[in-house]
Amino acid sequence: MSKAKDSKAVDSILIRRLYYFFEPYKWWAVLAIGLTLSAAFLGTVRPKLTQIAVDDYISIGDIDGLFWIITLLGLALAGEFIILVANTYITRWFGQGALFGLRNAVFAKIQSLHVQFFDKNPIGRLITRTTSDIEALSELLSDGIVNMIGDLFRIFFILYFMLMMSWELTIIAILVLPILFYSTFWFKGKVRVAFLNVRDQIARLNSFVQEHINGIAIVQLFNREQKQKDHFESINEEHKDAHIQTIFYFSIFWPVVEVLASLAMALVVWYGGARALMDQVTFGVLLAFIQYVRQFFNPIRGLSEKYNTLQSALASSERIFDVLDTENEVIENPNPVKLEEVTGSIEFQNVWFRYNKEDELILKDVSFKAEPGQILAIVGATGAGKTTIINLLLRYYDIEKGKILLDGVDIKDLSLTDLRTRFGLVLQDNALFSGSILNNITLGNNNITREQVIKASKEVECHKFIKKLPGGYDYVLNERGASLSMGQRQLICFVRAMVYDPKILILDEATSSVDSETEELVAKACNQMMEGRTSIVIAHRLSTIQDADRILVMHKGEIRENGPHKQLIRKPDGIYKKLYELQYKDQANIPGKSVAKL
Numbered sequence: 238m239s240k241a242k243d244s245k246a247v248d249s250i251l252i253r254r255l256y257y258f259f260e261p262y263k264w265w266a267v268l269a270i271g272l273t274l275s276a277a278f279l280g281t282v283r284p285k286l287t288q289i290a291v292d293d294y295i296s297i298g299d300i301d302g303l304f305w306i307i308t309l310l311g312l313a314l315a316g317e318f319i320i321l322v323a324n325t326y327i328t329r330w331f332g333q334g335a336l337f338g339l340r341n342a343v344f345a346k347i348q349s350l351h352v353q354f355f356d357k358n359p360i361g362r363l364i365t366r367t368t369s370d371i372e373a374l375s376e377l378l379s380d381g382i383v384n385m386i387g388d389l390f391r392i393f394f395i396l397y398f399m400l401m402m403s404w405e406l407t408i409i410a411i412l413v414l415p416i417l418f419y420s421t422f423w424f425k426g427k428v429r430v431a432f433l434n435v436r437d438q439i440a441r442l443n444s445f446v447q448e449h450i451n452g453i454a455i456v457q458l459f460n461r462e463q464k465q466k467d468h469f470e471s472i473n474e475e476h477k478d479a480h481i482q483t484i485f486y487f488s489i490f491w492p493v494v495e496v497l498a499s500l501a502m503a504l505v506v507w508y509g510g511a512r513a514l515m516d517q518v519t520f521g522v523l524l525a526f527i528q529y530v531r532q533f534f535n536p537i538r539g540l541s542e543k544y545n546t547l548q549s550a551l552a553s554s555e556r557i558f559d560v561l562d563t564e565n566e567v568i569e570n571p572n573p574v575k576l577e578e579v580t581g582s583i584e585f586q587n588v589w590f591r592y593n594k595e596d597e598l599i600l601k602d603v604s605f606k607a608e609p610g611q612i613l614a615i616v617g618a619t620g621a622g623k624t625t626i627i628n629l630l631l632r633y634y635d636i637e638k639g640k641i642l643l644d645g646v647d648i649k650d651l652s653l654t655d656l657r658t659r660f661g662l663v664l665q666d667n668a669l670f671s672g673s674i675l676n677n678i679t680l681g682n683n684n685i686t687r688e689q690v691i692k693a694s695k696e697v698e699c700h701k702f703i704k705k706l707p708g709g710y711d712y713v714l715n716e717r718g719a720s721l722s723m724g725q726r727q728l729i730c731f732v733r734a735m736v737y738d739p740k741i742l743i744l745d746e747a748t749s750s751v752d753s754e755t756e757e758l759v760a761k762a763c764n765q766m767m768e769g770r771t772s773i774v775i776a777h778r779l780s781t782i783q784d785a786d787r788i789l790v791m792h793k794g795e796i797r798e799n800g801p802h803k804q805l806i807r808k809p810d811g812i813y814k815k816l817y818e819l820q821y822k823d824q825a826n827i828p829g830k831s832v833a834k835l
């Protein structure tokens with residue numbers, strides 16, 4: 238019982254929150270309800286008019302009166318038709334408007350969330366939230382509620398007209414209602430659960446498809462198609478079963494309503510017919526009652542169906558609001574410090590961090606400093622925590638203990654935009670989007686001109702390569718830039734990092750996917766880029782970082798060594814020294830591989 242109460246409370250909160258998106262259209266909704274009310278009246282007044290026609294005019298042979306009443310009947314029918322057309326259009330129109338606002342809000346929210354949210358939520362699920370979950374609301378927000386109100390009006394009018402004519406027949410007509418209420422109640426409960434299940438299955442299906450199309454090359458390489466197909470089939474099967482479950486309940490419910498309606502009709506004909514024969518009711522009344530009974534069950538059936546729409550919509554909106562309510566774990570300072578000019582000094586003070594509370598520490602007491610204009614290199618084995626340092630510096634995640642300073646200001650005191658615009662970032666797997674190269678570089682920022690893009694790309698030696706592509710800067714990339722090689726994608730990302738003229742440059746394994754010829758070009762470009770900027774370079778190949786002002790050697794989340802190449806190389810038993818000697822053996826065999834000054 239208390240659970241039912243709770244869910245009612247939740248429902249009413251959900252409806253109130255949905256109303257927020259509906260608010261701009263509220264006067265249209267009022268109009269729609271007015272129109273529905275009129276349509277309900279015009280629809281239900283017709284049997285009454287028939288009764289008057291039969292009893293007051295046909296029975297006494299009044300042709301003029303009959304003509305008059307038939308005209309009224311025709312007008313009522315035409316009026317109802319026009320109103321229903323207008324109303325359908327209006328309600329769908331504002332419904333789509335409300336959905337438009339909601340979809341925008343969901344996307345904007347998802348976009349603003351902390352990176353960790355995406356570690357935990359599969360992309361497919363988020364796609365479901367922004368598409369089909371919102372679609373499920375469409376009926377509710379458009380004609381769902383208005384029609385429900387219309388149905389209530391219809392029931393009310395029908396009862397009113399019936400009672401006006403004969404209370405006795407009215408009671409006979411509604412004798413079956415308790416059975417109808419009971420079966421509706423049963424049906425509602427079953428279908429609610431079934432609908433929740435359907436939505437779950439849709440999200441699962443989407444996640445699966447999304448993930449496996451993303452990794453299609455791997456799936457095909459390892460000949461996993463059959464296996465994945467089987468897996469997909471089993472998810473699809475559950476999805477189908479969930480749907481069939483709802484169909485099953487509907488297929489029981491509809492005939493039940495149909496049978497009850499016929500039963501009510503039979504009762505009215507039997508009882509009313511007998512009364513009419515005894516002259517206790519007129520034939521007009523009997524005729525009207527037969528029509529009313531037929532009309533009566535439609536809105537009742539409509540209400541229970543719409544109740545399901547409502548249920549499925551509420552199930553969806555609950556999930557949508559879950560996303561909208563997700564607290565951003567990276568909280569912006571409401572009164573941020575505004576940095577005018579940044580010199581680019583970076584400092585980590587005793588930073589401790591882990592990705593999840595239950596996990597091990599990923600960074601342990603990490604402290605270092607990079608002065609403006611310096612090159613800071615970070616080396617260390619895979620998983621040592623190098624990329625993590627970058628993630629923290631850009632506040633993709635927040636640290637547990639310690640402090641990170643940019644120009645002496647705690648980065649938590651800066652607005653995220655202010656912080657992040659200071660950095661140019663090139664990663665190993667860079668995100669490209671479908672669209673032209675130019676757009677991929679400016680990311681839609683209209684303040685950046687084509688000339689600026691070309692200038693930046695000349696600086697990083699990418700101009701020649703881009704020029705060679707068909708259409709040059711207007712060459713249109715496929716989704717994720719799949720039509721370019723890894724190295725080419727990397728080069729475009731160099732331009733993207735540079736075009737904003739950032740004060741601090743971060744290269745995380747940035748040169749690892751280009752060939753040695755390009756690497757030389759890129760190395761030159763990098764030198765150019767690092768001029769006058771603080772730079773953080775993460776590299777596995779030590780040859781690329783020998784000229785860094787400072788090298789941090791990370792090991793299992795700790796900084797074990799910290800100093801320039803010349804100093805680290807002399808340290809007996811040093812990790813860096815060992816790493817260098819290991820790699821030096823390789824490099825000694827490939828003269829010229831050692832990259833230009835970096």
Ligand SMILES: Nc1ncnc2c1ncn2[C@@H]1O[C@H](COP(=O)(O)OP(=O)(O)OP(=O)(O)O)[C@@H](O)[C@H]1O
Pocket residue numbers: 356592593599617618619620621622623624625626
């Ligand atoms: N999003 C994440 N959620 C949970 N743990 C993570 C996440 N990203 C990284 N880790 C863990 O943090 C540790 C450090 O990862 P990090 O990416 O910083 O390594 P790295 O030094 O950059 O390695 P590589 O040289 O391979 O790029 C790893 O043990 C990894 O498992």
Ligand SMILES: [Mg+2]
Pocket residue numbers: 623624625745
């Ligand atoms: Mg890394």
